[in-house]
Amino acid sequence: MRMTRWLVAFLLLCVAGLAQAGQEADQGSEALQAFYNKVHTLSADFQQIQRDDNGNVVQQANGTFLLSRPNKFRWEYDQPYKQIIVSNGQIFKFYDVGLAQVTVRNINATLKATPAVLLTGGEALGEAFEITDGGKRDGLTWVHLTPKADNTDFKSVDLALTNNGPALRKLHDNLGQTTSITFGNVKVNPDIAASKFTLEVPDNVEVVDGRAKRGRGTAR
Structure with a gap:
């Protein structure tokens, strides 16, 4: 599993789904709006399953997730690989423990062409996505989001919500693959601690600094 632009996009979309915890909404769009009104911080465990275009399981993973709005988050994989994705609101770091490598970027550059507006809310949400209420099926409230931009790595996202949280x-x-994430132990x-949104890089780890006017091996 390696960091891709769609992975960052997906975790931000999952933030919107998680934010429905404890809220009752008749429509999916209302559930998304509840996020901006009610949730400031959040923690959860997650399980992730990726399937190919034939429905076969390609990879499974699990870990923990922390959020502090608007742009701070920590997405940490425990299995099958130890990987940590952290944003302190300005700097984004991706630490692949197995490769002993950290990638550093400015948060705005990292989230370009991704649905970062789901962390900030407001009218920009409708500008970035076509949002369609999917109705209710099997006791779940569904919402379908399609990015308006042409340069994204994903086609669409479906969120299924219950009154007690995301389901x-x-x-x-764009390759026909589907990635599903479910959450447990959700706390709204x-x-x-602020330290959870920082990452101290060990001395023996390679640092690839993608920020403007910075070179490799200079960021800690």
């Missing part, structure tokens, strides 16, 4: 999130990419507005 299912599915991202459909918990106290989260």
